[in-house]
Amino acid sequence: MFLSFFSDLIEQEFMLRALISGLILGVIAPLIGSIVVIRRLSFIADTLGHFSLVGISVSLFLSVTVPGTLSVILSENPLYFGITLSVLGGLLIEFFRRYYKNYKEISMVIVMSMGTALSAIFLSVSGKTGTLYNYMFGSILTISWDSVIMIGIAAILVFFLFAFFGRQIISVSFDENNAKFLGVNRGLFQIIFIIMLSLVVSVMLESAGVLLISSMMIIPIAASMKIGWSYRSTTAIAIVFSELSVIIGLWASYSIHLPSGAAIVSVNVIILVLVALIRRVVLKRNIAKHPTEPME
Amino acid sequence: MQIDINNLSFAYGHKLVLDKLSLTLNPGSFLVIRGKNGTGKSTLIKCLLGINLVKNGMIFFDHNDVNNFKGWTTVGYVSQVIDEFNYEFPLTVNELLSITKLRKVKENRKLKLLDQMGILEILNENIGSLSGGQLQRVFIVKSILNHPSLLILDEPTASIDKNNVEYFYETVNQLHSEGTTIILITHDEYLDCYNYSHVLQMNPDLSYAFRKRTATEEKEAE
Numbered sequence: 001m002f003l004s005f006f007s008d009l010i011e012q013e014f015m016l017r018a019l020i021s022g023l024i025l026g027v028i029a030p031l032i033g034s035i036v037v038i039r040r041l042s043f044i045a046d047t048l049g050h051f052s053l054v055g056i057s058v059s060l061f062l063s064v065t066v067p068g069t070l071s072v073i074l075s076e077n078p079l080y081f082g083i084t085l086s087v088l089g090g091l092l093i094e095f096f097r098r099y100y101k102n103y104k105e106i107s108m109v110i111v112m113s114m115g116t117a118l119s120a121i122f123l124s125v126s127g128k129t130g131t132l133y134n135y136m137f138g139s140i141l142t143i144s145w146d147s148v149i150m151i152g153i154a155a156i157l158v159f160f161l162f163a164f165f166g167r168q169i170i171s172v173s174f175d176e177n178n179a180k181f182l183g184v185n186r187g188l189f190q191i192i193f194i195i196m197l198s199l200v201v202s203v204m205l206e207s208a209g210v211l212l213i214s215s216m217m218i219i220p221i222a223a224s225m226k227i228g229w230s231y232r233s234t235t236a237i238a239i240v241f242s243e244l245s246v247i248i249g250l251w252a253s254y255s256i257h258l259p260s261g262a263a264i265v266s267v268n269v270i271i272l273v274l275v276a277l278i279r280r281v282v283l284k285r286n287i288a289k290h291p292t293e294p295m296e
Numbered sequence: 297m298q299i300d301i302n303n304l305s306f307a308y309g310h311k312l313v314l315d316k317l318s319l320t321l322n323p324g325s326f327l328v329i330r331g332k333n334g335t336g337k338s339t340l341i342k343c344l345l346g347i348n349l350v351k352n353g354m355i356f357f358d359h360n361d362v363n364n365f366k367g368w369t370t371v372g373y374v375s376q377v378i379d380e381f382n383y384e385f386p387l388t389v390n391e392l393l394s395i396t397k398l399r400k401v402k403e404n405r406k407l408k409l410l411d412q413m414g415i416l417e418i419l420n421e422n423i424g425s426l427s428g429g430q431l432q433r434v435f436i437v438k439s440i441l442n443h444p445s446l447l448i449l450d451e452p453t454a455s456i457d458k459n460n461v462e463y464f465y466e467t468v469n470q471l472h473s474e475g476t477t478i479i480l481i482t483h484d485e486y487l488d489c490y491n492y493s494h495v496l497q498m499n500p501d502l503s504y505a506f507r508k509r510t511a512t513e514e515k516e517a518e
């Protein structure tokens with residue numbers, strides 16, 4: 001079973017596309033995820049996923065209303081609208097966050113409900129509710145080269161951002177009050193980060209699915225946080241967990257026909273549970289070994 | 297850095313905390329702020345740093361209105377409580393210190409300061425596992441890594457134990473001798489350990505006294 005999976009990985013083009021996009025997402029999801037976790041923005045990632053779906057639905061709706069080649073472009077590449085709407089959603093959240101200063105989480109509920117309602121409406125009037133399932137739970141096996149390229153571009157942007165501004169990003173995330181003394185404009189920083197996050201969320205839409213995007217970003221970090229000893233090691237371990245989940249998830253998706261996002265996230269969850277269990281056992285053993293060690 | 301405060305008043309809601317406070321500090325001064333709890337010491341500092349928005353009165357850094365001040369990267373600050381920091385995510389002391397400033401921090405200086413403050417051995421430890429005193433010293437080192445021209449410290453020795461506080465005095469005095477302007481809030485009985493030049497005494501009735509260090513104080517210090 002595994003053997004045919006690996007030979008197909010190389011021989012079948014759709015498998016190659018799935019593998020490439022999966023492996024790239026396996027790196028950028030936890031990388032962005034680490035910052036999302038530190039800044040306590042987990043719900044924003046989720047909300048953006050829902051809003052990104054609005055773009056997909058609008059695109060599908062337009063594809064059945066406009067004639068000719070434009071219609072084909074719209075139905076085959078709904079991701080362009082997805083990205084646009086995700087970024088718009090990010091800016092909306094930011095707007096509402098500043099509007100309800102003391103109740104920031106309200107902003108997410110507003111944007112999330114708007115997103116869910118609008119996508120349901122556009123999908124149902126376009127008559128393409130059949131595709132909904134794929135966008136909910138992800139279908140990495142049907143991903144197009146166009147989407148792979150988008151994922152690649154998003155990854156390059158993320159790497160660029162981390163390579164040049166990594167220290168500021170990490171520093172401001174750990175201690176927002178510190179931004180000023182680094183010469184970083186907090187408001188601008190927040191907007192740039194949200195736009196970046198929106199971009200990553202929307203390119204993850206096809207493979208991870210709306211419901212599972214934030215899990216793919218956050219669960220590997222949640223697991224590695226408990227065993228990492230530094231920011232670097234924590235992120236590196238998360239990337240390893242994430243890649244492992246992608247490969248196993250891809251296999252499950254291919255050979256037992258599970259939705260890819262669901263399969264990948266399930267493996268992530270299994271790793272999280274294993275890490276928690278192993279850590280407990282190790283800790284208990286250490287305590288048994290050095291019962292009198294001072295705590296400090 | 298020269299600091300001018302002109303008729304500064306500040307209130308949280310209806311509660312007036314600072315009432316028409318004025319003072320001038322020349323570059324290289326060392327101001328000690330004293331006063332009972334709740335007399336507005338931290339509030340004053342937060343006004344200086346633009347954390348509290350000043351509506352009544354003016355503050356100038358090197359003759360620039362604080363609201364238009366651009367040189368924040370040359371200011372070092374350690375707050376009284378460092379509670380907004382994210383301790384749960386793994387981060388080593390070394391990582392914290394190397395991601396602190398825009399310019400790359402000189403490795404030597406970092407190690408020297410950590411050594412001076414008696415915390416060199418925790419360089420690779422997770423900040424989440426440090427004691428309060430260790431953490432406070434790490435944040436002090438962080439604030440002075442880049443030779444700030446203004447250093448503001450809000451009760452920096454509160455959780456450092458007696459044995460290690462000496463190193464702190466030395467470090468601050470040394471920075472002062474190198475030309476850094478220092479503003480320090482302290483309850484320390486050992487005021488003599490600092491080479492301060494000015495004292496601001498803040499009182500519960502919102503009155504205050506600003507003065508230079510007296511000759512007798514100088515003598516007692518020796």
Ligand SMILES: Nc1ncnc2c1ncn2[C@@H]1O[C@H](COP(=O)(O)OP(=O)(O)O)[C@@H](O)[C@H]1O
Binds near residue numbers: 308313336339340
């Ligand atoms: N964020 C705040 N909101 C409302 N009141 C505050 C706030 N911070 C401080 N205060 C009040 O202002 C007064 C001065 O506080 P503070 O400047 O912290 O005093 P100190 O640092 O001298 O102990 C206190 O009565 C305190 O309760």
Ligand SMILES: [Mg+2]
Binds near residue numbers: 337338339376450
């Ligand atoms: Mg105080």
